[in-house]
Amino acid sequence: MSLSVDAGSRTRTVPPGPRRHARPPGGRRLLSWLDLRAAPYFFVSPYFILFAIFGIFPLIFTAWVSLHDWQLAGDKTFIGMENYTELLADDKFWNAVLNTVGIFVIATVPQLLLALLLANALNKKLRGRLVLRLSILAPLITSVVAVAVVFTQLYGRDYGLINWVLGGLGIEPIHWQNAKWSSWVAIATMVDWRWTGYNAIIYLAAMQTIPKDLYEAAAIDGASPRRQFWGITVPLLKPTIIFTVIVSTIGGFTLFAEPVMFGAGLMTGGTTGQFQTVAMFIVKEGFRDFQYGYAAAAAWILFLLIMITALINFAIVRGLGRSR
Template identity: 70%
Template sequence: MTLQLAPPRQGPPSQAPPPGRWGRFDLKGVPYLLVSPYYVLFAIFGVFPLAYTLWLSLHDWELAGDKTFTGLDNYVKLVTDASFWNAVINTLGMFALATVPQLVLALMLANALNKRLKGRLLLRLGVLLPLVTSVVAVAVIFSQLYSRDYGLFNWILSWFGVEPIVWQNEKWSSWLAISTMVDWRWTGYNAIILLAAMQTIPRDLYEAAALDGASARRQFWQITVPMLRPTLVFVVFISTIGGMTLFAEPVMFEGNPMMTGGTTGQYQTVAMFIVKEAFRDFDMGYAAAAAWLLFVLILVGTMINYGFTRRIRGAR
């Protein structure tokens, strides 16, 4: 007795039923629905304020008065305003004094925290303590440190026969004091970002370099720094935006709400100038024009820093 098995019938391949309206919406509409909250919020709190500020900058409007369309008059007046350019110079000066040392110190600190250290978790957490400290508390402490009569820094300078410095009275001294406040608060933040990027670098690269006889310094400049270039670009961007919009530290250092940045505006930043024009002098159109020029300055500064950062290569 033989058992014969018939070959399976060849039929058309089975096809899934076409999706209905809900199925098509699930495939094509749900992804847009899930990302829409961000764009809705960005349009309300980002795009609309930008557009409204641009429209407002073309008007002469006091806070409690009528709007009068003036075209580009606010921008023409702003370009020839010595007080505005004084604020620009102050902002750029404090930006240079604060950002360059800040990034160098953050890179060195991140490299040190990337080593095998005892209690390195506590050390890594410790560098974030200045960031969570209140700006007011930081300003109070640093104001005491830079006090003319009883400040720590003047006391140290007195050892070398230097006369007490009134840190708030001169450009260079006030810039230096405010820059140290910024560096103390933000260096640890940048160091943590750079440390996270360092930990993604494959260890095989360092082992191969060590076998080839490369020193630790050479490994740092030829492996670590080039591999950190994307993160360095990000850190430079964030530091540029923060430095160009510097506001809290000089306001707290001044100690009064006049937003003048000292008796002669020696440390008034562009952000302080905008707030003074808008909420003390009530010239909203002029303040809006200053805000847009600040936006242009941030773009120019960011592109310049990006041009320098993208040239990073390993040291020869």
């Protein structure tokens, strides 16, 4: 192979063939220009229009509301950043942030690890693989409220199944709602039960795009399955892991239905706010106490928290596998 082989093609000139027919008159030219240039924008516009109405506008309006002492059917006074300064000094808000982060960590870390291992197992040749693959997705299609109701009964203090089992082992019944650790664990299991399969399926789909010859080559070089998993699967899944981490971060930070159901439908999240998440805090301020401005400010801070956490997670996960 030498560079000179195809050198000739560069100097070749296009033969002066007959010019195509004359340009169309102005009106049709505009139409064809529109067809070429504007039509694609027109076709994608429904999404952006809907996004502007239901995404951008509420964001901006919420920001506007957050600068007011905004009471529903009451006074609305512009107070600048006062809601934000008050919020940052409100230990109830920080308690909600702590709960949200705590539940997020103890729910998401085991969940994604488990999903990864499940996906790896399902990627192997197994009998009844399709049934297994479908069945791990089954929890996702159950209603979140149904999940929460069932789990809340399992975790019942007086008549719950878990306390009944613990009682058989001679352990005192636990009032799951009463302490931070126990309520977090209970809620994290509800989240995990529902979402582990979903993440596993996403990982599985990504795993199937990894070329088999990489594994074969590694096996010939003597790499153990464990080594193959950490050395090939995980690094090549990185974009997918980043995606699931970001989606889980958003889900974890807006956690709402499970803790609400767990706390008898109240927005207080336990008698001393043991498991009140930020989303519950916002609903409580906005729709129980009718402090829209304060709730709007909390919503914006939540938005910023999600952004920051997603970025941190992105940075952490990007470094994943690099050290291996």
